[in-house]
Amino acid sequence: MDPAGKIALVTGSARRVGKAILLALAGAGAQVILHYHRSSEAEVQATLEQVRRLGGMGVCLQADLSQRAEIGRLFRQVAERFGRLDILVNSAAIMDAGDVRELSEGDWDRTIDMNLKSPFFCSQEAVRLMGPQGGVIVNIADVAGLQAWARHPVHSISKAGVLMLTQVLAKALAPAVRVNAVAPGPVAMPEGMDPARWQRVAHHLTLQRAGQPEDIGRAVLYLIREDFVTGTTLVVDGGALIA
Secondary structure: OOOOOOEEEEOOOOOHHHHHHHHHHHHOOOEEEEEEOOOOHHHHHHHHHHHHHOOOEEEEEEOOOOOHHHHHHHHHHHHHHHOOOOEEEEOOOOOOOOOOOOOOHHHHHHHHHHHHHHHHHHHHHHHHHHHHHOEEEEEEOOHHHOOOOOOOHHHHHHHHHHHHHHHHHHHHHOOOEEEEEEEEOOOOOOOOOOHHHHHHHHHOOOOOOOOOHHHHHHHHHHHHHOOOOOOOEEEEOOOHHHO
16 A cells, blocks of 8 residues: 555554654655644644644544553544544553563553553554455564563563554454554663663674664565565564564
8 A cells, every 4th residue: 555645543642653653654645644642742743743744634532542442532523624534553562571470460560551452542543444455554563572581571462462462453354454663672762761781782783783663664664565464564674583
């Protein structure tokens, strides 16, 4: 699919990796919908201004995607404004650390609701808007779904679920809707991390350097454009899995 002229929704796209994906789509000529939850108005408007500088058209919609009713409200707004949807990128996620011996049911629910329930129900709603002409869904997973992260146990489990969700949706929705995933490695320093530690992480990668959020934006564009690719996960990790 050529993104030019298409309607594209990117969840969690006011900042970081989601923002890079949104800008990549805007630069490719898509009409973009910036979804956010808690980002500040200044962040949202700054991102929209970048979209406009790229010559793109964008709107912003707020919703708490951990709540099923909020997901429904978001997609009703998309339907009212555009009447259709061509591309969905499920990027919104959280990454909480914790000890498996101490995590509460609330800790579990918070991550699973945001990282796994949200992309499932967003995809369900998106398919209804895509209609018989079909479309493309790209899920943003994580290398944590391919290797066990003991310090982020529920995050790791949730992202493994996203990988299987991608395959299930690809089979269930074919041939009209293609569904793929990107599994990023270290492309954006976690907030609050010591920069020296981030440099150590980068040095231990096979390529001995960290990536950038824009690397994920380009990977998403590839999966949107390549019409013979579905049900796959594109790992963009600087060789983290083989280091």
